[in-house]
Amino acid sequence: MNSITLLQPQKIAFGEGIINSLSEDAILLNSNKILFLVATPLLDVLSTIVKNIELKNKEVNLIEYRFLGEPTFAQFNLLLKENEGFNPDCVIGVGGGSVLDCAKLLAALINNSQKLKDVVGIGFLNGRSAKLICVPTTSGTGSEVSPNAILLNEETQAKSGIISPFLVPDACYLDPVLTVTLPPKLTAETGIDALSHCIEAYTNKFAHPTVDIYALKGIQLIAENIEEAYKNGKNIEARSAMLLGSMYGGLCLGPVNTSAVHALSYGLGGKFHIAHGLSNAILMPEVLRFNLSANPKRHAEVARALGITTQGNDEDIAISGIKKIEAISKSCNIPKHLADIGVTENALPELADIAMKVTRLLKNNPREVTKEDAINIYKKLL
Numbered sequence: 001m002n003s004i005t006l007l008q009p010q011k012i013a014f015g016e017g018i019i020n021s022l023s024e025d026a027i028l029l030n031s032n033k034i035l036f037l038v039a040t041p042l043l044d045v046l047s048t049i050v051k052n053i054e055l056k057n058k059e060v061n062l063i064e065y066r067f068l069g070e071p072t073f074a075q076f077n078l079l080l081k082e083n084e085g086f087n088p089d090c091v092i093g094v095g096g097g098s099v100l101d102c103a104k105l106l107a108a109l110i111n112n113s114q115k116l117k118d119v120v121g122i123g124f125l126n127g128r129s130a131k132l133i134c135v136p137t138t139s140g141t142g143s144e145v146s147p148n149a150i151l152l153n154e155e156t157q158a159k160s161g162i163i164s165p166f167l168v169p170d171a172c173y174l175d176p177v178l179t180v181t182l183p184p185k186l187t188a189e190t191g192i193d194a195l196s197h198c199i200e201a202y203t204n205k206f207a208h209p210t211v212d213i214y215a216l217k218g219i220q221l222i223a224e225n226i227e228e229a230y231k232n233g234k235n236i237e238a239r240s241a242m243l244l245g246s247m248y249g250g251l252c253l254g255p256v257n258t259s260a261v262h263a264l265s266y267g268l269g270g271k272f273h274i275a276h277g278l279s280n281a282i283l284m285p286e287v288l289r290f291n292l293s294a295n296p297k298r299h300a301e302v303a304r305a306l307g308i309t310t311q312g313n314d315e316d317i318a319i320s321g322i323k324k325i326e327a328i329s330k331s332c333n334i335p336k337h338l339a340d341i342g343v344t345e346n347a348l349p350e351l352a353d354i355a356m357k358v359t360r361l362l363k364n365n366p367r368e369v370t371k372e373d374a375i376n377i378y379k380k381l382l
Contacts, residue, residue, distance in 0.1 A: 004208045007147050007254045009134075011171035014244065016236060019045070019135060019175040023052035027090055027131045027170055035088035035130075036062045037079075037103045039095030041181065042137060046094060061086050065099045070159070070269060070276060072152045073116060076102055084110055090131040094178075096190070097141030097276075100134045101149035104167045107132040116151075116162075122360060125164035134169040137178045139222075139229075139242035140190025140277055142197055142250015144172035148257075158270040158354045168254070174247060176240040184230050188332035189277030191226040191242055195219065195325070196280045197249030200258040202305075203291060203298045204364045211256045218248030219305035223328065230332045259365035260355075261287045264374060267354035274341055281334045282341070285322050286377050292318050294366035338381045348378045 013021070028034060034053060038046050043064060050060050063083065067075050079102060088110065093103025108128040109116065119125045134144035143149070147167045153160045182190075198218035201211055222245040228238040264287065265279035292299050296314035303321025310320055326336070335341055343351075352374035356362070362369055 002206060002208055004210055004255045006210060007165050007168045008251060009145055009169045009172050012145065012174065012247070013171070014174040014247075016177050016240070017175065018173050019049070019178060022133070022135070022173055023049050023056075025133065025171060027133060028053060028058065029056070031058065031090035031131060033059045033086060033088045034061070034090045034092065035083060035086055035106065036060065037065050037091065037093045037095070037099055037106065038062060039065050039099050039137060042094050042178065045178070061088065065095055065102065067098070069273060070150075070152050071098050071102055072154050073160075074154060076105060076151055077116060080106060080109055080116070087111060088130055090133065092133045092135065094135040094137065096136070096138040097143045100136060100141065100143040101151065103134065104132060104143070104149045104169065105162065108164070108166055119162050119164070120160045122163040125162065125166045128166040132169045134172045135178070136172070136174060136243070136246070138182055138186060138190040139179055139239070139246035140193045142194060142246050142248075142253060144169060144174065145247055145250040146253040148253050152270055156270070156354070156357070158266045158357065161360065163360075174243050176236055176243045179239050179243055180234055180236065182233065184233065184332075187233060187242075188226065188230045188334055189275055189281060190246075191222055191229065191277070192281035192284070192329065192334065193277035194242070194246035194249040195222045195226070196261050196284050197252055197258060198222070198245070199284070199288070199302050200261055200364075201249070201252035201256040202302055203288075203295060203366055204256050204259055205366050206256055206364055207298070208256060211252050214248040214251045216301070216305045218245040218252070219302060220307075221245035221248070223306045223324070226328060227331050257361065257364055259361055260291065260369050263358035263361040263365075263369070264351075264355045264377060266358050267351035268343070270354060271347065271351065272342060278334065278341065281329050282336065282338060282381060283377070285326050286380050288322050288325070290369075290373065290377055291365065291367050298366075338378060343378075343382070345379065345382060348375050351378055
């Protein structure tokens with residue numbers, strides 16, 4: 001059995017309305033200057049909480065996260081420069097994965113001699129002085145419990161990961177009420193992203209029993225609830241299950257992480273500016289077909305977690321699971337083909353080149369992926 005290290009927030013608060021107890025968190029009671037980075041739709045929700053914190057004689061700086069799409073290096077560096085003077089001792093991110101990733105990096109890099117370019121990769125961050133609380137408003141990245149932050153590198157047209165134990169939040173608040181207004185399209189795309197975290201962790205070359213339990217439960221929760229959350233966003237039970245499944249996916253990211261689905265999606269985000277969850281949703285079935293032969297048993301167990309009950313050999317069961325994923329995407333109106341989102345065949349070699357550079361993820365894949373393999377996967381999805 002491989003060695004493994006689990007890194008998780010000291011506090012995970014989950015439940016309807018749990019956000020209302022944020023102002024009483026011990027971290028805030030012991031902080032004097034608090035920086036909020038908040039997605040625009042949540043500004044009104046946070047106003048009462050901010051007032052309650054200010055009544056405790058705390059200085060609060062509420063910043064609206066104003067970037068569209070996934071944040072770039074340049075956008076983050078602008079955000080960092082604008083907020084260095086405030087010198088917070090606690091940073092709170094409220095929003096989707098992009099907001100949380102930027103909040104995590106702000107907490108680590110404000111008043112740090114290191115620059116963003118110095119910490120790209122695994123284990124380069126030298127520390128974090130500010131406390132960090134994350135509040136997710138989508139059921140997708142699991143960033144609220146992971147040691148990862150992902151930004152778009154304009155120079156390479158690919159996403160770069162900053163992976164460090166210093167990016168694990170001190171606390172996170174998971175309130176399904178905050179996800180109720182998430183539009184159906186984003187519900188589906190972020191939900192499939194969370195599903196891919198769980199599936200890639202379970203079929204990973206470095207899969208581990210301590211993480212398997214999270215991965216399988218996450219797969220089950222998301223598969224059982226994503227279509228209902230997509231069609232009826234006000235169903236709080238479905239929203240709760242999706243948020244919990246997303247959290248389980250995030251807990252898989254630190255110790256095991258993702259593999260080829262995510263690696264092949266990086267160029268789609270960088271070159272074509274395709275949303276991360278949408279890229280993963282289109283790629284995942286074909287990557288799983290490619291990987292299946294490396295470990296049919298694991299892929300069959302994924303199918304079982306997805307709800308497949310048919311009998312047969314592992315390969316047949318696994319294929320039924322892949323078809324179930326495709327059916328979920330179809331039910332949620334997610335495009336099936338790369339051509340549907342503007343990708344042309346002449347772009348495939350460049351996309352493959354970008355993917356081949358994401359070695360930190362490709363090394364996890366149960367089957368080796370060459371540039372030719374990547375091109376063939378993309379080509380089958382045109």
